Amino acid sequence: MCGISGIIGPKATKLNIRKMTEIMHHRGHDSIQHFQQNGIALGHNRLSIIDLKNASNQPFQRNNNPWVLVYNGEIYNYVELREELMLEGYTFDTQSDTEVLYQAFLFWGEDCLNRLNGMFAFAFWNTQSKELFAARDRFGVKPLYYFQDQDNFIFASEIKAIRQLVDVNLSEERMANYLTFGSYGMLNESFFDSVHQLAGGHLLKLKGHKLQIKRWYNFVTRVKQQLKQNETIDDATAKKEYIKLLQDSINLRFRADVPVGFTLSGGVDSSLLLALVNQREDASEIKAFTFYTGDEGYDELPWVEQMVLKTKTQLEKVLLKSEEVNQRHHQIAKIQDEPYGGIPTIAYAKVFESIARRGIKVVLDGQGMDEAWAGYDYYQNNSNSTIQGQSSVSPFKTNILSESFLAKAEKPNYPQPFEDDLLNKQYRDLFYTKIPRALRFNDRVSMASTTELREPFLDYRLVEFAFSLPKHHKIRGGQGKYLLREILKTYSKDVAFAPKRPLQTPQREWLAEELKSLVENAIANIECSSLANLLNISQLKEEWHKYQHGDQESSFHIWQWISLSKLVENE
Known part of the structure; x- marks a missing residue:
């Protein structure tokens, strides 16, 4: 790296x-x-x-x-x-x-x-x-x-x-x-x-x-060939082939002349990574890292600790406090160069700081499973959303944009190279939305601590294979990532079928309360910047007033203001 x-x-x-x-x-x-x-x-x-x-x-x-x-x-x-x-x-x-x-x-x-x-x-x-x-x-x-x-x-x-x-x-x-x-x-x-x-x-x-x-x-050409090959593949064969590929992918990514660690959340992806890493001969020497905020409504720590109890893994828990966010945001905004994903990214950055202090230079994580295995809730409905757990209320507040600025917006038009709607959504997320932005956020925060991040689930062989499996291997009984959960069930049934948690930090609450000054400083910066001519500042302040008084279905628009205020400040 x-x-x-x-x-x-x-x-x-x-x-x-x-x-x-x-x-x-x-x-x-x-x-x-x-x-x-x-x-x-x-x-x-x-x-x-x-x-x-x-x-x-x-x-x-x-x-x-x-x-x-x-x-x-x-x-x-x-x-x-x-x-x-x-x-x-x-x-x-x-x-x-x-x-x-x-x-x-x-x-x-x-x-x-x-x-x-x-x-x-x-x-x-x-x-x-x-x-x-x-x-x-x-x-x-x-x-x-x-x-x-x-x-x-x-x-x-x-x-x-x-x-x-x-x-x-x-x-x-x-x-x-x-x-x-x-x-x-x-x-x-x-x-x-x-x-x-x-x-x-x-x-x-x-x-x-x-x-x-x-x-x-050419992902599309390669996958279309595999779609035909996998039309009649059964559960047992698919599981066997995927586990074989995944074990090889993990082994390849442990090739290093420096210490290797990995990050954990309470989800299926990183739990499966933990289970397979635990099968290595050097498992007891490999450290795992996870973050938490101390808020039981959001923390995945109970699921992480439940998995680690069954393994030889050393776990380091990294606590992110609300009072750290302001300073850390200013640091990460400079590293990112562009808008980034909010307080979860800040928490992830602190994890990498802890990893670097332990002398670990290479880190594995579980990025890529949801997109390859259809793990998001919107894959199972007619929504065109790209946000897990999003309600029918739009997270975007276009009323704060001036008419001339809004006219510059052009809705992204993503290719649809497959006949199947599910495959097209997965393709969009792999190449245009979810994965590209996550990889950018993660590259910057890992490199900020001079550590190398490796994603074994994004081995192209794994992605192509999972993507090309018939729908019933991915979604069954209203459960996304079905076959993947069946694989993980061998190690921990509770974690395998735990519901996916769309939010990992109390960002909504913190922005309205503990981080109120961060938001208000961002609004003040916008008022004094080139953005002021492009936005309706009175409408922006009205949205902030509504947010403080309980309209907190989504905090994404608030984070957008924070991100852009830092971007124009560094312009």
């Missing part, structure tokens, strides 16, 4: 590339290195995970080959790829996955992408042909942003690094969509005009000023 940066054009100076790596110091400081020639500069912040020796530092170049690599992430199957390349006559100077990626690209070219099982964002620069090749993993676990004008092409793991070199404005369209529809942007967008992101499963080529972007991972 690292940070990468690059400049192609007149701005490619040593001073500028150092500005970019310095601002991403939190992403890795075991080694900070640069490559600079006329018209090109590359930077790398290293968090050493595999082969800790200096020979694996980046930017990486071998035997005066014209290709230079900067890479963020992990190739989990690097051992198998290394053996395959050695049979082709390649030799290796290191034990790193970096060198495996480098040699794989030299041998297979862009076709190497389909052989990689991992999370990654990387860029190769050819010093002779002056061309750039960059790619991002299938689901976009690792970030890659870029900016291009008539003179320069600049890319980085985080927006703040690009903003060190160019002035960019907040996108009014993106903000309007956020306030109107809750959208965090489409796959190639950020909240800043002129700053784009390379979408997950896509590659980028640049030569001269010609930029070419194309999809390299």
Whole structure:
């Protein structure tokens, strides 16, 4: 896990590339290195995970080959790829996955992408042909942003690094969509005009000023083939195949030359992760971490403790208090660069701080199960909601937007490549809504504590298999993630069939009471910012008044104001 940066054009100076790596110091400081020639500069912040020796530092170049690599992430199957390349006559100077990626690209070219099982964002620069090749993993676990004008092409793991070199404005369209529809942007967008992101499963080529972007991972085609294969699969066979894949995925993600831990909630996903981790020989040495707030109405701690009682796992419980939220929000807002998901994200960030203090650099979590296994309640009704547990009352308050600002909002139109409505909702959440935003939040909070987060349930083999199972394996008897619960039932029946809890923190209550000043400061900031001309401030204050007096069906609109006030403050 690292940070990468690059400049192609007149701005490619040593001073500028150092500005970019310095601002991403939190992403890795075991080694900070640069490559600079006329018209090109590359930077790398290293968090050493595999082969800790200096020979694996980046930017990486071998035997005066014209290709230079900067890479963020992990190739989990690097051992198998290394053996395959050695049979082709390649030799290796290191034990790193970096060198495996480098040699794989030299041998297979862009076709190497389909052989990689991992999370990654990387860029190769050819010093002779002056061309750039960059790619991002299938689901976009690792970030890659870029900016291009008539003179320069600049890319980085985080927006703040690009903003060190160019002035960019907040996108009014993106903000309007956020306030109107809750959208965090489409796959190639950020909240800043002129700053784009390379979408997950896509590659980028640049030569001269010609930029070419194309999809390299075709999830739809692959899944449609598997849908036909799995039409008649029975419960026992499906369970056996999924457990086999899941065990392999977890084993791959334990490959590290540093200590590994994992996070726990009381849900099916992380409980299953706990059960399988407990089967490892080193289970007693692996620490688990969970957060709680001290509010029994929201905390998942009882379910977590119930599972841990049956395992060898050491559990560390991290308490988030309301009085911490204000300061932590200011820190995380700077790290996130864009709006983020509220107090649960703040609690998660504190968990990573605790993990880092224990000297653990690699962390596993349970992201990705709900989308692959149809775990959200709205998968079982006709709702187009993307929010678990949402009532019929809209969480968005469009009456606070001026007419001209509201007119800039355009409802996101997500592709529907399948004939089945359930599959289309799952596809939307995997590639456009739930997973992209969760991965962004999680990447930033884990890297803020210089720790690497790995998601074994987002192994593409697992996602494709679960996604392509018939509906009755996912939903049965009004229960989502049915077959997954049947697997977990072996370890804990109570947890396996516990209802999904949409809220994990008392955010609604805290914002109205303990964190009242945070909200009021946000409103004051908005009044003094460029947003004031885009909003109806009197209507905003009226909504805040109603919220304080009991209209608390949802707190999402309140958090939107807090997020945007910080964004315009940092503009």
